[in-house]
Structure formats: structure tokens, C-alpha cells
Amino acid sequence: xxxxxxxxxxxxxxxxxxxxxxxxxxxxxxxxxxxxxxxxxxxxxxxxxxxxxxxxxxxxxxxxxxxxxxxxxxxxxxxxxxxxxxxxxxxxxxxxxxxxxxxxxxxxxxxxxxxxxxxxxxxxxxxxxxxxxxxxxxxxxxxxxxxxxxxxxxxxxxxxxxxxxxxxxxxxxxxxxxxxxxxxxxxxxxxxxxxxxxxxxxxxxxxxxxxxxxxxxxxxxxxxxxxxxxxxxxxxxxxxxxxxxxxxxxxxxxxxxxxxxxxxxxxxxxxxxxxxxxxxxxxxxxxxxxxxxxxxxxxxxxxxxxxxxxxxxxxxxxxxxxxxxxxxxxxxxxxxxxxxxxxxxxxxxxxxxxxxxxxxxxxxxxxxxxxxxxxxxxxxxxxxxxxxxxxxxxxxxxxxxxxxxxxxxxxxxxxxxxxxxxxxxxxxxxxxxxxxxxxxxxxxxxxxxxxxxxxxxxxxxxxxxxxxxxxx
Numbered sequence: 226x227x228x229x230x231x232x233x234x235x236x237x238x239x240x241x242x243x244x245x246x247x248x249x250x251x252x253x254x255x256x257x258x259x260x261x262x263x264x265x266x267x268x269x270x271x272x273x274x275x276x277x278x279x280x281x282x283x284x285x286x287x288x289x290x291x292x293x294x295x296x297x298x299x300x301x302x303x304x305x306x307x308x309x310x311x312x313x314x315x316x317x318x319x320x321x322x323x324x325x326x327x328x329x330x331x332x333x334x335x336x337x338x339x340x341x342x343x344x345x346x347x348x349x350x351x352x353x354x355x356x357x358x359x360x361x362x363x364x365x366x367x368x369x370x371x372x373x374x375x376x377x378x379x380x381x382x383x384x385x386x387x388x389x390x391x392x393x394x395x396x397x398x399x400x401x402x403x404x405x406x407x408x409x410x411x412x413x414x415x416x417x418x419x420x421x422x423x424x425x426x427x428x429x430x431x432x433x434x435x436x437x438x439x440x441x442x443x444x445x446x447x448x449x450x451x452x453x454x455x456x457x458x459x460x461x462x463x464x465x466x467x468x469x470x471x472x473x474x475x476x477x478x479x480x481x482x483x484x485x486x487x488x489x490x491x492x493x494x495x496x497x498x499x500x501x502x503x504x505x506x507x508x509x510x511x512x513x514x515x516x517x518x519x520x521x522x523x524x525x526x527x528x529x530x531x532x533x534x535x536x537x538x539x540x541x542x543x544x545x546x547x548x549x550x551x552x553x554x555x556x557x558x559x560x561x562x563x564x565x566x567x568x569x570x571x572x573x574x575x576x577x578x579x580x581x582x583x584x585x586x587x588x589x590x591x592x593x594x595x596x597x598x599x600x601x602x603x604x605x606x607x608x609x610x611x612x613x614x615x616x617x618x619x620x621x622x623x624x625x626x627x628x629x630x631x632x633x634x635x636x637x638x639x640x641x642x643x644x645x646x647x648x649x650x651x652x653x654x655x656x657x658x659x660x661x662x663x664x665x666x667x668x669x670x671x672x673x674x675x676x677x678x679x680x681x682x683x684x685x686x687x688x689x690x691x692x693x694x695x696x697x
Contacts, residue, residue: 337665387510451471454491525549594667
């Protein structure tokens with residue numbers, strides 16, 4: 226037994242992550258020797274003033290990083306790094322080719338924690354197009370991207386179009402995926418110290434990334450129709466945010482869709498308080514939502530972002546921004562500075578996919594596959610409260626008492642199914658508690674895996690706490 230007592234009072238990020246990093250640092254420095262037993266979770270939680278859940282998550286992350294091993298009934302021990310262990314940062318990202326076109330998820334688990342486009346055979350087409358590009362443009366592929374052909378912008382205009390809405394080509398900026406587009410906008414029109422308004426639950430990677438470059442997060446209340454206008458106005462009056470991040474259709478993770486009247490109210494408040502609107506339409510573009518985009522309601526202050534990751538192929542990193550008038554150059558420069566530049570081969574590939582019509586064809590196939598898997602979900606989880614929407618690759622599951630979100634996530638992982646707990650989607654430290662988990666149905670390799678994962682989730686829901694136990 227070690228008398229190890231870490232100090233996690235300083236630093237940034239969640240407490241469990243600070244604790245996991247401290248474990249790694251102390252192993253590297255020899256403070257924790259190989260074979261040393263870490264303190265029991267309950268004891269350490271009391272000693273450093275955190276919850277048992279925080280310690281549990283930190284120990285689990287240390288196990289994933291190949292730093293420690295947990296032995297049921299005996300405790301958690303520091304591994305001998307001479308052993309054949311996959312280091313943590315590799316373990317979470319490494320994939321193994323299994324002899325088919327599929328890639329295995331980590332540790333053979335079923336991937337229900339991703340919403341990337343399903344495999345509908347698009348790899349063969351992407352491979353053929355990539356070969357054509359390298360053959361036709363060998364010098365462009367070998368060099369930095371210094372020219373931006375017109376058809377790259379035309380592709381963005383076509384992909385971001387909706388109904389009768391056709392974005393102006395001159396206001397389009399091609400980007401290295403949707404996330405890079407979001408960060409380029411934040412970097413271009415806000416400065417360190419500015420507040421950005423987010424819903425309590427949202428695509429939290431944007432708020433986390435913004436905080437890394439000095440932006441601050443403020444939270445807005447939502448209901449079943451999305452952001453509540455009165456609370457948005459309260460935030461504007463009290464915090465003076467420079468920007469608000471919005472997912473008005475098929476919001477991640479709640480699948481909420483904002484009615485037109487509420488969008489108009491939000492846009493009017495943004496005008497009164499001079500707030501930029503950052504509109505993410507990655508999932509919304511897959512819906513049949515007929516309400517106008519914020520980019521239509523308030524084009525003078527809305528940056529509209531879309532891409533290919535959820536509906537065509539996540540690996541090609543295709544994205545575009547529709548900018549308010551006269552902001553396209555600023556966003557292009559910011560994107561270059563934030564990302565290092567747009568690779569010619571990817572930008573050309575994305576443009577060809579869209580302009581040839583192949584991207585739309587693949588999207589239709591992906592939506593068809595999503596809907597088939599959603600039908601399986603509705604049958605497998607009948608009787609439980611699951612929020613879902615046609616075409617959309619994820620579901621928001623309300624957990625019955627006594628399940629807690631993080632505990633259910635760990636229980637599912639032990640049974641071989643990776644899902645996301647509610648904390649994964651919190652844009653900042655929130656006083657609200659959500660007894661929900663999100664799971665995606667698109668990234669599993671086939672429908673057999675979907676069936677298996679759904680059965681596991683149902684069994685856990687029915688078993689309650691008897692389905693899971695953690696060990697010190």
C-alpha cells in the first residue's frame with residue numbers, strides 16, 4: 226500500500242482528468258513505483274476532497290492509458306512498463322485492420338459513442354476519386370495549397386443550401402471539417418476574455434476548444450423547444466456574450482428542434498445586444514426541418530457551418546462556412562492560422578463528391594441505414610423513454626431510477642458497449658443534473674453489432690444497480 230496523496234487543487238480541466246494526469250506524472254517520476262498499489266477509491270476520495278466517481282473515472286482513464294491494472298478484490302496497481310501494454314493515448318486511438326474494409330473499435334468494444342457516417346460502401350468511391358486527384362494534380366498534392374478553385378466554393382454553396390435558400394458563393398469558406406470551421410469563426414470574431422453563450426447541454430467540444438484559446442463560457446437555459454428566449458436575453462444583459470452557439474435542428478445530444486417563432490425571437494434578441502450567431506447544421510441538414518435557418522433570418526450576424534462527417538464520411542474532413550457579408554476573408558485567414566491550412570487533396574475530394582452528386586447519394590444511403598438501425602432501437606428499447614428523430618444517428622436515453630449517467634456509462638463499457646454520459650455534453654460547470662446517456666447507432670460496423678449493443682443496454686436498464694459493481 227502506498228501513502229501517495231496527489232495535489233489536484235491547481236491546473237485546468239475536470240478533476241478526474243487532473244487526477245489521471247497526476248498518476249501518469251508520478252509514475253514517470255518514480256513517485257509511484259511499478260507494482261505499487263494505489264489507495265482505495267473511497268479513501269483517496271475522502272483524503273483529497275472529491276467524489277468517489279471522480280476517483281473512479283481517473284483510475285479508469287489510467288487503466289485505458291496502460292498505466293495501471295485493476296484486480297477485482299485486490300485493488301489497483303501500477304504496471305511494469307516493460308510489459309506489453311498499449312500506452313493510454315495510443316489505446317484510445319489505435320485501430321486494427323481486420324482483413325475487411327472495417328476498422329475495429331478500441332479493445333473490441335462496440336462503438337456507440339460516435340455519430341460518424343455509417344459505412345455504406347463509400348470507401349471505394351472515395352478511393353477512386355482520390356486516385357484521380359493524385360493523378361491529375363500531382364504538383365498540387367505535393368505542395369501547400371495556394372490557390373482555391375471556384376468549384377470549392379460552389380460545392381460549399383450547394384451543400385449548405387436548404388429548400389429555396391441558396392448561399393452566395395462569394396460568402397463561402399472551405400474548411401478542414403466543421404469543427405475547424407467553428408474554431409476559425411470563434412478565433413476571427415471574438416478575442417480572449419469574450420463570453421460565448423452555449424446551452425447547458427450541447428456539442429461541448431466547441432466550448433472546451435474555445436476555452437483553450439481564452440474564450441469564456443456562459444450558459445443558457447433550454448426546454449423541449451430549444452434555447453429559451455427570455456433566458457438568452459438574461460444572459461445577454463448580464464454577461465454580454467460576443468457570440469451564441471446554436472444547433473437549431475436535431476440538437477446534439479437532445480435531438481430538440483427549435484420552432485420558427487423561437488428562432489425569430491432569438492435572432493431579434495441577438496440584434497438588440499449585437500451578438501454573433503454561430504449556427505451548426507451538421508445534423509440539421511439531415512432532417513426534414515422546414516423552419517428557416519438563422520442564416521436566413523439574420524444573415525448579417527450568422528455564421529452557418531456544415532460538413533460531411535455525419536452524412537457522407539468523417540475521414541475526409543470536409544466542411545464549409547457561410548459568412549455574413551464581408552467576413553469571408555477574415556474567416557479564411559483565421560482558418561489558415563488555426564489549422565495550418567487546407568490540404569488540396571481533401572478540399573478537391575470534398576468538392577468532387579458534392580458537385581458530382583455522389584455526396585447526396587451517399588447521404589441518402591446513410592440516412593436509410595440510420596433509419597433501419599433506429600427502427601431496431603425502437604423495438605429493442607420499447608417501454609423506455611428515448612428521444613430520437615428520423616434520419617439522425619443518435620438517441621438521448623432517460624435512465625430509470627436509480628441509474629446515474631456516469632455509472633451507466635461505466636456499466637455499459639464493462640459489458641463491451643461504449644456510450645456517452647450527460648457530462649460529456651456539458652458546455653461548462655452546470656448546476657443542472659441530467660440522468661441521461663447518448664448513444665449513436667451509426668458507427669457500429671454492422672446491424673448485428675447494433676442488435677448486440679441494444680440488448681446490452683436493455684439488460685442494464687432492467688437490472689438496475691444490480692447490473693454493475695465497482696471495486697477498490
